[in-house]
Amino acid sequence: MSLADELNPRQLEAVTTTEGPLLIVAGAGSGKTRAITYRILHLIRDKQVSPENILAITFTNKAAKEMRERVFQRLEMNETAPWVSTFHSLCLKLLRRHISELGYSNEFVIFDAQDQLAVVKKCMKEGQVNTEAFPPKSLLGQISSFKNDFKMPEDLDPETFSYGAPLKAVQIYPRYQKMLKEHNALDFDDLLVLTVRLLRQSDQIRDYYNERFKYLLVDEFQDTNLTQYRLIQLLSQRHQNVCVVGDDDQSIYSWRGARIENLLRFEREFEGTRVIKLEQNYRSTQTILKVAGAVVRENENRKDKTLWTENAVGERVIYHRAEDEVDEARVAAEKLNQWNQEDGISFNDSAILYRTNAQSRAMEDHLRHLRLPYRVIGGQKFYERKEIKDILAYLKVILNPADSVSLKRILNVPVRGIGKTSVEKIEIWCQVNNATLAQGLREATQGNLVGSGPARKIEQFLNLLDQLSRMCKEGSALDFLQETMEKSGYIAMLEKENSIESRGRVENLSELYNAVEAFVETERRGTLLDFLDSATLASDQDQVDDSRGVIHLMTLHTCKGLEFDAVIILGLENGLLPHSSSMSDNKSYEEERRLCYVGLTRARKKLMITNTRHRRMHGSTFHYPPSDFLLAIPAELLEKKMTEPQASAYNQYGGRSQWQDRSSSQPAEPPALKSSGGKQSSGEFAVGSRVLHPKFGQGVVVMKEGEEEDLRVTIFFKSEGKKKLVARKAKLIML
DNA sequence: TTTTACTTTTCAGGT
DNA sequence: AAAAGTAAAA
Numbered sequence: 001m002s003l004a005d006e007l008n009p010r011q012l013e014a015v016t017t018t019e020g021p022l023l024i025v026a027g028a029g030s031g032k033t034r035a036i037t038y039r040i041l042h043l044i045r046d047k048q049v050s051p052e053n054i055l056a057i058t059f060t061n062k063a064a065k066e067m068r069e070r071v072f073q074r075l076e077m078n079e080t081a082p083w084v085s086t087f088h089s090l091c092l093k094l095l096r097r098h099i100s101e102l103g104y105s106n107e108f109v110i111f112d113a114q115d116q117l118a119v120v121k122k123c124m125k126e127g128q129v130n131t132e133a134f135p136p137k138s139l140l141g142q143i144s145s146f147k148n149d150f151k152m153p154e155d156l157d158p159e160t161f162s163y164g165a166p167l168k169a170v171q172i173y174p175r176y177q178k179m180l181k182e183h184n185a186l187d188f189d190d191l192l193v194l195t196v197r198l199l200r201q202s203d204q205i206r207d208y209y210n211e212r213f214k215y216l217l218v219d220e221f222q223d224t225n226l227t228q229y230r231l232i233q234l235l236s237q238r239h240q241n242v243c244v245v246g247d248d249d250q251s252i253y254s255w256r257g258a259r260i261e262n263l264l265r266f267e268r269e270f271e272g273t274r275v276i277k278l279e280q281n282y283r284s285t286q287t288i289l290k291v292a293g294a295v296v297r298e299n300e301n302r303k304d305k306t307l308w309t310e311n312a313v314g315e316r317v318i319y320h321r322a323e324d325e326v327d328e329a330r331v332a333a334e335k336l337n338q339w340n341q342e343d344g345i346s347f348n349d350s351a352i353l354y355r356t357n358a359q360s361r362a363m364e365d366h367l368r369h370l371r372l373p374y375r376v377i378g379g380q381k382f383y384e385r386k387e388i389k390d391i392l393a394y395l396k397v398i399l400n401p402a403d404s405v406s407l408k409r410i411l412n413v414p415v416r417g418i419g420k421t422s423v424e425k426i427e428i429w430c431q432v433n434n435a436t437l438a439q440g441l442r443e444a445t446q447g448n449l450v451g452s453g454p455a456r457k458i459e460q461f462l463n464l465l466d467q468l469s470r471m472c473k474e475g476s477a478l479d480f481l482q483e484t485m486e487k488s489g490y491i492a493m494l495e496k497e498n499s500i501e502s503r504g505r506v507e508n509l510s511e512l513y514n515a516v517e518a519f520v521e522t523e524r525r526g527t528l529l530d531f532l533d534s535a536t537l538a539s540d541q542d543q544v545d546d547s548r549g550v551i552h553l554m555t556l557h558t559c560k561g562l563e564f565d566a567v568i569i570l571g572l573e574n575g576l577l578p579h580s581s582s583m584s585d586n587k588s589y590e591e592e593r594r595l596c597y598v599g600l601t602r603a604r605k606k607l608m609i610t611n612t613r614h615r616r617m618h619g620s621t622f623h624y625p626p627s628d629f630l631l632a633i634p635a636e637l638l639e640k641k642m643t644e645p646q647a648s649a650y651n652q653y654g655g656r657s658q659w660q661d662r663s664s665s666q667p668a669e670p671p672a673l674k675s676s677g678g679k680q681s682s683g684e685f686a687v688g689s690r691v692l693h694p695k696f697g698q699g700v701v702v703m704k705e706g707e708e709e710d711l712r713v714t715i716f717f718k719s720e721g722k723k724k725l726v727a728r729k730a731k732l733i734m735l
Numbered sequence: 736t737t738t739t740a741c742t743t744t745t746c747a748g749g750t
Numbered sequence: 751a752a753a754a755g756t757a758a759a760a
Contacts, residue, residue, distance in 0.1 A: 060750090088750050113749090188750050255748065356747055358751085378749085412737090419737045454736080539750065557748050579747060595748085618746050619751055 007031075007038060014243075014276045015039045018047055018215070021236075021270035022243040023263065027307045028292070028601035029283025029563065032245055033063075036217060037070045039243065040082060043215055044075065051075070054082035055213040055235070059220040061086055062541040063561055083213075087228055088188065088537050091195040095186070096533075098198055098205055104184060107400045107529065110536045111185045112384065115405045116140055119183075123175045126431070134168050142169030143176055147189035148225040148257025150196060153177055182436070184402040192227045199234040210238040220561070221246030221266070225257035229265070240270065248303055249296050252557060252595050254587070281307045283563055285314025287637055288607050292600035294632045299590045318608040319630065321642040325359070325615040329366035331643065332568045332610060336551060337372065339566050339606055347373055349565035351552040353599045355577040358617060359570055360553050367551065377554035378540030387494070387505040388512055392532065394484045397438075398465065398472050399529055404430075404437035414493035417457040422450045464488065477528045481516050485509060556599045567603035569596070572611045573624035596629050613645070 004012055011031055014024050015038045026032035040056065043049040058064045064084045072081040085093070092110075099106060111119065120136045120143070123129075129139075142165060146156065153174035161167040180187060186194065199206045216236050218224070221244040224232075236242040244266055251260045259265075267273045281289055289307055296302070318335070322328035332352055339345040352363055357379045367374045382388060390413055393406035401407075412418045422444070429449055430440040444450050445459045464487060472480050485491050491509070494502040519531045540558045552564070556577075571577055578592035600607065609630075614623045701713050 086750075191750085253749080256750080358746075361751090381749090415738075417737070421736060451736080537750065555748065581747065617751095 003038060003042065007035070008280060010276060010278050010280070011035045011038070014278065015042050017243075017274055017276070018043055019241060021240055021266070021273040023221075023266055023273050023275045024243065024245040024278065025263075025275065025303070025305070026245050026247055026278040027281060027305060028247065028250065028598070029281040030278035030307070031280075031282050032219075032278065033067070033070075035278065036219065036245065037067065039217070040067075040071050041074055044079070044082075049215060051080050051082040053212065053214040054217070055090075055215070056082060056084040056217040057087055057090060057219065058084060059086065059223065059561060060539045060541045061089065061537070062539065062545055063219065064089075065545070086537070086539075087224075087231070088191050089533075091191040091231075092533055092537065094195050094198065094209070095191065098202075099194065101202055101205070102194055102198060104181065104186075104194075105400075108184045108186055109396050109400050109403050109406070110191070110533065111180065111183075111187045111405065112536055113140075114384070114389070115185070116187050118405050118408075119176060119179050120172065123172050123179060127172055127175055129168055129172060134165055138165050139169045139172055142166055143173050144187075144189050145257055146173060147187075147193050148227055150193065150227045150230055152193075182402065183404055184400055185405070189227070192225075192231060196227055196230045196234060199231070206234060206237070209235055214239050214241060216242045218242070218244045219246075220250075222248055222251040222260050222263055223253045223258040224262050225259060226262075227257075229259075229262050233269075242270065249299075249305075249594055250560065250598050252560065252591060252598060254591055277305065279305055279307055281309040282311070283604055284309065284601060285311050285605060287314045287316060288600065288603050288605075291317050291607070291633050291637050292597050294634060294637075295600065295629050296593060296597040298629075298632050299593050301587075301590060314605060316637055316639040317633075319633075319638045319640050320608065320610045321626065321640075322610055322612045323614075323643045323645065324612050325362040325617075326366070327643050328570055328610050328612050328615075329362045332363065332570065332608070333366050333370055333372060335568065335608055336566065337370070343606070345565045345606060346549070347551045348549050349604075350568075351554065351559065351562070351564040351566070351602065352568045352570065353554060353556050353559050353602070354570045355556055355579055355595075356571075357555060359576075363553060363570070372551060373549055374551040374553055375543070377543050377552055378558045381538075381540070382508070382511075383535045383538065385505075385508055387490075387508055391481075391485055391488075391490060391509060391512065392535070394468065394488055395481070395528060395532065398469050398484075399532075401438045402436050407437045407441075410488070411461070414489045416461060416489075418454055418461065422454040422458070425450055472528070477520055477526075477531065478513070478517055480528065481513060485513075556595045559602050560598055563602050563604060565604045566606035566608075567599070568608045568610065569599045570610050571615075572596075572609050572627035572630060573615075574627055575622065575624035577627055577629070593629060596627075 003015060007015060008031075011034065014022070014035045018039070024032070024035070026035070036056065040054060043054060044051055056064075056067060058067060064086055068081050068084045071084075075081065083090075095104075095108075096106060099108060117136055117140060120140045121131065124131050124134070124136060124139070146169070156170045156173065158167060158170045161170050180190065199209070213235055216232065218232060223246075232242060232244075244263075246263050248260050248263060251258060254260070267275065284292075286309055289309055293307060320328075320331050322331050336345075336347070336350050336352075339350070340347060354360065354363075360376050360379060364374065364376065383392070390410060393409045396403050396406040397410065408423065411423065426437070426440040426444050426449060429435070429443060430437055433439075433443075435443070440449075441458050441462055445455055445462065449455075450458070468480070468484055468487060471483050475483070491506065494506050494509075515535075516528075516531055519526050519534065523530060540554070541562070544552065544562065552562075556569070569577075574580075574583070577596055578589055582588035582592045600609075611624075611626050611630075614621050616622075
């Protein structure tokens with residue numbers, strides 16, 4: 001077999017251009033993974049590069065695992081597979097080895113979003129920042145974006161920030177960072193930031209890894225942030241053998257700091273970069289490709305490129321306008337069932353995609369009702385569930401006593417008589433004496449920091465921790481986990497409660513036990529700390545792996561990099577896709593379009609898109625109009641269907657007229673409302689429309705809820721940000 | 736002082 | 751609809 005037989009000329013070029021910086025612009029379904037795999041194999045087999053000298057960075061653990069397996073399959077028996085990893089797990093590996101250089105201890109823990117929020121709140125309290133005026137979440141977001149841009153606390157001058165949340169964030173940031181370090185904890189962003197700092201600081205370590213990873217490969221490059229870019233620069237400093245793969249049309253993570261500009265920047269800053277474009281699509285039908293292309297072409301800021309395919313024309317894309325979310329779910333499930341029975345599309349090759357996690361609910365209800373097999377990917381994460389976090393907090397505290405956040409979490413869970421007042425007293429003592437919470441607890445058992453009652457309870461609790469700590473050192477990870485769940489009284493607490501919910505929690509805990517068991521089996525030298533690491537870095541997509549024969553339900557973000565025979569995208573409505581919060585800003589509006597594009601291009605053969613006339617969300621009814629993205633799709637590519645409005649028979653023609661109206665660029669009103677006789681509640685203050693407020697000035701309606709008298713609109717004002725107003729009361733003028 | 740019951744808030748996307 | 755926060759009861 002020769003490479004030329006298996007690859008097209010462009011792909012071949014991408015595979016054989018091994019030396020120097022290379023940028024591969026790879027459109028959706030253009031055989032990117034294939035090219036990368038062959039590139040690695042080519043390096044090993046034809047260029048005699050040792051697998052150890054190759055590092056490939058992918059976006060998710062799942063992608064990394066697949067890549068590793070694909071390469072491994074084709075290697076000789078005695079060869080080891082190269083390092084394939086995500087940014088975060090790569091950094092974690094390096095830091096576990098070298099972090100002492102930065103003054104952390106090697107047993108550091110990783111704080112997830114919840115833990116981070118607890119730290120921010122504490123910082124705000126200490127720094128006397130009003131949590132009412134400045135939501136901790138938004139400050140945390142600010143801090144995160146500083147880190148994504150590789151801005152250290154000392155790089156930021158509060159003088160240059162004049163007002164509001166950014167200023168407060170600058171003020172809190174140093175305190176936040178200090179507190180994390182005191183807890184011997186890193187947040188997600190720190191994994192990247194500290195690795196860059198490590199490589200900058202130590203010539204020796206940097207040289208070592210430059211020598212070690214002579215060939216670098218980075219996938220999904222359009223979704224890297226500045227810190228990740230710096231990391232790549234540092235790792236490739238010496239040899240410059242970097243191959244990055246990306247597609248500007250699929251950039252969907254700018255909200256967490258990703259920069260499309262890294263693509264342009266790479267070309268500029270890495271000298272002599274070669275650019276190769278992969279534009280032939282091997283995945284989808286011509287029709288699907290045309291529809292997707294039509295949607296994304298509307299974006300103003302994009303490099304022009306056109307995907308083409310030799311695949312069949314295929315069927316038209318079905319667009320179904322449903323009554324509500326229940327009806328939408330019915331339509332989607334029926335279609336998948338039909339495709340399954342008439343066209344032999346397996347459920348496992350079918351996916352239902354949506355913009356927000358909340359949308360899965362109606363879909364799940366209906367699939368369960370029909371007894372169709374399904375699996376929700378992502379959403380509420382397993383390791384973020386209360387009971388799991390609680391037990392893991394016990395483990396974390398034993399491994400890293402400096403972790404006061406986890407300690408505080410379990411202090412009185414299950415309830416053991418150590419209440420709010422006692423904790424507050426101890427925390428004040430800790431702050432004064434600059435001690436950890438664990439030290440504070442020891443103090444409380446000695447002195448008269450708290451009453452004698454709580455002091456005794458605290459002593460018992462500390463004894464429990466000591467006992468568990470001993471077990472951790474002596475016994476196996478599995479026994480230790482088991483003991484923790486029992487000795488802490490956690491299981492007993494749940495069993496005593498004996499509700500449907502608590503029984504579910506017990507089940508989840510036994511699932512945790514299974515997970516640790518499986519981990520210990522597969523990872524030969526896996527410690528409990530390694531397990532915690534993999535648990536915190538697990539990505540949503542990892543769940544796709546072990547599901548067989550089920551319909552996949554997930555968000556449009558999660559579906560990136562996957563493909564299915566049949567795809568249904570729900571909720572193409574202004575307010576949902578594009579999402580309401582993106583409507584006032586052109587950049588994020590374009591990102592919504594790309595998000596839609598990513599979803600559309602997941603489909604190989606069958607594609608359906610749907611929306612509803614109204615849907616219930618967060619406890620109220622929304623009347624979102626059809627998505628503007630639909631307007632870009634040429635009518636002849638669509639097979640239009642709709643659920644007849646059930647109000648009464650004579651309505652159906654009112655409904656049908658929307659197709660004749662479509663050319664008039666304004667999306668049609670939901671027909672059901674036209675015949676209701678009442679006032680058209682969605683006519684005014686339509687999502688996306690501009691209004692004028694006497695005080696706040698011009699704004700854009702981003703969301704509306706309630707009806708008639710109660711109609712409340714959320715409006716985005718340039719000066720004030722988002723405001724929620726009662727439409728009747730606020731003196732709003734439509735523009 | 737701690738626990739339970741009630742009220743209020745939030746509601747995009749994820750490593 | 752669900753989690754987080756607050757006031758009243760034990």
